[in-house]
Amino acid sequence: MMDALTLLRGGLVVSCQPVDDGPMDRPEIVAAMAQAAAAGGAHAIRIEGVENLRAVRPHVDVPIIGIVKRDLERSPVRITPYLEDVAALAEAGADVIAYDATDRARPETSAALVRAIREAGALAMADCATLADGSRAQAEGAAILGTTLSGYTAETEGRGDGVDYELIAGFRALGGFVMAEGRVNTPDLAARALGAGADAVTVGTALTRLEIMTGWFAQSIAEAKERGA
Structure with missing residues (x-):
């Protein structure tokens, strides 16, 4: 396979993570999701769980x-x-292994995780919440800096209303490979993420969590009905 970063650059990553314990949360369905995403043009797939990965x-x-x-x-x-x-x-x-790169209490150090990932022959992707996370991860040897956890930590609470373009730009200034991930729910937002400095964009919920997407549409229709639309 060509170098993974070369294949990822300028492309879409689809996170095939169904709702936990939902009707689609089965390895064979995750594998079908991954095949469909690749057929639709995804440059890479993000998979949670060893059994799911083996199926895909x-x-x-x-x-x-x-x-x-x-x-x-x-x-x-x-x-x-x-x-x-x-x-x-x-x-x-796995070609790339992602890990939590935040500065929080943890059972293993982030440096040890990166070292193990690289020794296993994979690329390390740092799922970050802040610019400091990315800087530290880069120093430890991570190949990809992701904005994955922005808005999902106590330190970044309140940033959960949209794509963190500021963090994307900050990572771009650090150099290296930048992955926009988190709340990228429309094609326009994905394009804007690339414009902000991302090398690739990960989309999950909007493509692979049918229950949540259905809920968004159902709620919008219900609200329109209440307004008499």
Whole structure:
């Protein structure tokens, strides 16, 4: 396969993460989502869970960004918190492994995670919330800086109303590869993210969480009905 960053540059990444425990939350359905996304022009796929990744890998030729999500009792970090997660994702065929790169209490240091990802032959993607996260991740060896966690940490609370174009621009100024991710819900927002300095754009909910998208439309119609539209 061509270098993953070359394949990602200027393209769309589709995050195939169905609603947890929903009717589409099955490896075979995630694999079908990934195939459909690749057929539609996605340059890469983001997959949560080792079993899902194993189901997807034989069916797509584009790079896969792998993550494991965990709900920990003593840490707010959810994305790929353990070295064992890195090993499992690499063994399942991830080309890129994303991890929580925030400066929060965690079971493994971010530096150790990056080192393990690189030693496994994958690229490290830092899921960040702030410019400081990105700067630290870059120094530790992350190949991709993502705006994934902006608005989802205590430090960035209140930034959850739209795409964080300011953070995209900040990462662009740091140099390296910038991934716009988080609340990119329309084609126009994706295009604007590239214009703000992103090298690639990840879209998830708007493409692969049918329950949520259906809810948006249903709510809009209900509100219009109440207004007498």
